[in-house]
Amino acid sequence: MKLARDTWLIFQRQIQLLLRNPVWVFVGVFQPVMYLLLFAPLLKPALNAPTQAAAYKVFVPGLLVLLAIFGGLFQGFGLIAELRAGVIERSRVTPVSRLALLLGRSLRDVVSLIVQAVIITLLALLFDLRVFIGDLLLAYLMLALIALMTSAVSYGVALKVKSEDALAPLMNTVAQPVLLLSGILLPLTFAPGWLQGVAEWNPFSWAVDGTRALFAGDLSNDKVWQGLSIIAVLAAAGVVWAARQFARSVR
Amino acid sequence: MIETRGLRKSFRSRAGREKKTVDAVRGVNLQVAEGEIFGFLGPNGAGKTTTLRMLATLIEPDGGEATIAGADLRTDPAEVRRRIGYVAQGGSTWDESTAREELVLHARLYGIAKAEAHRRAARALEAFQLSEYADRKCKTYSGGQRRRVEIALGIIHEPSIVFLDEPTTGLDPQSRAHMWDEIRRLRTEGMTVFITTHYLDEADALCDRIAIMDHGEVVAEGTPAELKREISGDVVLVGLDTATTPQAAQLLDGEPYVNKLETADEGGLRLYVDEGATAIPQILRRLDGSGLTLSSIELHRPSLDDVFLTKTGRSLRES
Numbered sequence: 001m002k003l004a005r006d007t008w009l010i011f012q013r014q015i016q017l018l019l020r021n022p023v024w025v026f027v028g029v030f031q032p033v034m035y036l037l038l039f040a041p042l043l044k045p046a047l048n049a050p051t052q053a054a055a056y057k058v059f060v061p062g063l064l065v066l067l068a069i070f071g072g073l074f075q076g077f078g079l080i081a082e083l084r085a086g087v088i089e090r091s092r093v094t095p096v097s098r099l100a101l102l103l104g105r106s107l108r109d110v111v112s113l114i115v116q117a118v119i120i121t122l123l124a125l126l127f128d129l130r131v132f133i134g135d136l137l138l139a140y141l142m143l144a145l146i147a148l149m150t151s152a153v154s155y156g157v158a159l160k161v162k163s164e165d166a167l168a169p170l171m172n173t174v175a176q177p178v179l180l181l182s183g184i185l186l187p188l189t190f191a192p193g194w195l196q197g198v199a200e201w202n203p204f205s206w207a208v209d210g211t212r213a214l215f216a217g218d219l220s221n222d223k224v225w226q227g228l229s230i231i232a233v234l235a236a237a238g239v240v241w242a243a244r245q246f247a248r249s250v251r
Numbered sequence: 252m253i254e255t256r257g258l259r260k261s262f263r264s265r266a267g268r269e270k271k272t273v274d275a276v277r278g279v280n281l282q283v284a285e286g287e288i289f290g291f292l293g294p295n296g297a298g299k300t301t302t303l304r305m306l307a308t309l310i311e312p313d314g315g316e317a318t319i320a321g322a323d324l325r326t327d328p329a330e331v332r333r334r335i336g337y338v339a340q341g342g343s344t345w346d347e348s349t350a351r352e353e354l355v356l357h358a359r360l361y362g363i364a365k366a367e368a369h370r371r372a373a374r375a376l377e378a379f380q381l382s383e384y385a386d387r388k389c390k391t392y393s394g395g396q397r398r399r400v401e402i403a404l405g406i407i408h409e410p411s412i413v414f415l416d417e418p419t420t421g422l423d424p425q426s427r428a429h430m431w432d433e434i435r436r437l438r439t440e441g442m443t444v445f446i447t448t449h450y451l452d453e454a455d456a457l458c459d460r461i462a463i464m465d466h467g468e469v470v471a472e473g474t475p476a477e478l479k480r481e482i483s484g485d486v487v488l489v490g491l492d493t494a495t496t497p498q499a500a501q502l503l504d505g506e507p508y509v510n511k512l513e514t515a516d517e518g519g520l521r522l523y524v525d526e527g528a529t530a531i532p533q534i535l536r537r538l539d540g541s542g543l544t545l546s547s548i549e550l551h552r553p554s555l556d557d558v559f560l561t562k563t564g565r566s567l568r569e570s
Contacts, residue, residue: 090404093332
């Protein structure tokens with residue numbers, strides 16, 4: 001009960017501050033829309049897709065997973081600014097739940113990601129993408145779990161390294177191989193065997209496959225529950241670890 | 252209100268390849284009474300902030316015990332948090348939030364209901380003369396206004412004790428005087444106030460009792476008057492140039508009326524005597540008889556700096 005109340009308080013504050021600076025909506029949507037408009041047209045011939053809509057069914061889920069990963073991983077920067085301003089220390093002298101300090105922030109990140117995802121899905125509808133609403137909601141659940149995990153990990157790392165200079169290269173180093181090995185931009189069906197073998201070990205590769213299956217309307221595909229389970233477990237682990245960083249002494 | 256026994260904390264730091272352990276706080280014993288302004292005086296790096304952060308549950312002590320407002324620091328930090336307020340040195344407000352938002356949120360983090368949190372925020376804004384700016388963003392505030400918001404945050408849940416870490420550092424003289432009044436007002440309201448400072452005049456003017464800290468240890472504790480009385484008598488400053496200082500020191504060192512003698516780096520002597528009025532003529536006679544010329548002679552009541560100097564061998568102003 002206290003956890004829910006505290007999380008809500010932190011979440012409310014974070015959302016309020018986010019809305020006060022609406023530039024993020026523009027920035028957050030501008031890039032994916034550019035991908036949609038300038039990159040996606042290459043896909044129909046490249047993927048040998050029968051129609052543009054078929055190409056979008058492959059590309060849009062990948063793009064959304066990409067947004068969830070990157071959006072989450074870079075949230076730590078905001079936290080470092082808060083650390084520096086003393087806001088985190090001020091929270092830590094109160095009896096507020098440490099888990100709530102993390103969850104309130106991560107939930108804001110999840111909500112802002114879902115808003116982005118909805119905007120992009122709506123735009124893709126204009127390009128003849130068609131998805132069943134139930135499948136789409138499950139896909140959003142997958143995205144939410146990814147964002148929860150990556151933002152929690154980013155917060156945890158931020159509390160450990162405490163400086164932007166260390167966080168930026170660290171996150172880039174993690175994000176790049178994750179991105180390349182997940183088949184986000186092009187499906188790994190095109191990859192040579194060894195590359196597919198390595199990608200098997202990348203949880204995000206499972207998440208992308210699962211999300212693609214959902215966009216294809218293939219709910220019974222094993223990749224769906226496998227991807228969701230893998231990501232859910234990792235999200236839980238990430239949250240537990242990051243919440244412990246909030247509880248430990250940080251400056 | 253606060254009682255600590257042997258509170259210790261060391262940090263591991265890495266200088267180059269060498270790992271070093273720095274004993275930031277080495278066994279602090281303190282007794283702070285209810286309703287007093289207790290000052291923690293010492294140079295930067297003496298361990299004041301580390302001690303304060305331990306008492307405020309922000310870092311865990313390596314050893315020792317403490318009871319704060321009736322709650323045990325080691326076994327029940329959650330209860331300690333409920334009973335204390337803490338205002339950090341480096342600030343704690345967010346640029347994009349308003350003072351009112353910060354106060355309401357902070358009150359609610361202490362479990363206070365929404366309507367009551369709004370009432371308290373309004374009352375605090377009034378008391379700290381911030382009502383006018385209440386709904387402006389914190390980034391538009393002056394240093395003094397912002398510090399007042401931060402103190403208001405620290406006491407929004409009406410704690411029985413509030414810790415203020417260097418509350419006046421970086422403020423202009425006028426804001427500083429204003430802040431002293433605010434701190435005294437907290438005491439009038441029945442709160443125990445624990446401040447750290449490296450300003451002598453602040454410790455002297457504001458604090459009911461002080462502890463002087465140096466190199467992680469409390470070297471003296473008492474009321475400012477008691478501590479100054481400990482250095483019995485007066486201080487005579489004798490102005491000499493560096494060349495004649497050693498000779499003068501030799502001449503005066505054995506004199507019966509000189510309790511203690513210290514040489515200043517830039518030349519000149521600092522003499523602790525029982526009574527300045529009778530000592531000065533004798534000092535003059537002694538130096539004059541040996542043909543030494545003085546550039547000046549001054550009589551001082553002992554200051555807290557003299558206390559610090561006799562306890563640590565250094566002047567607080569130098570360190």
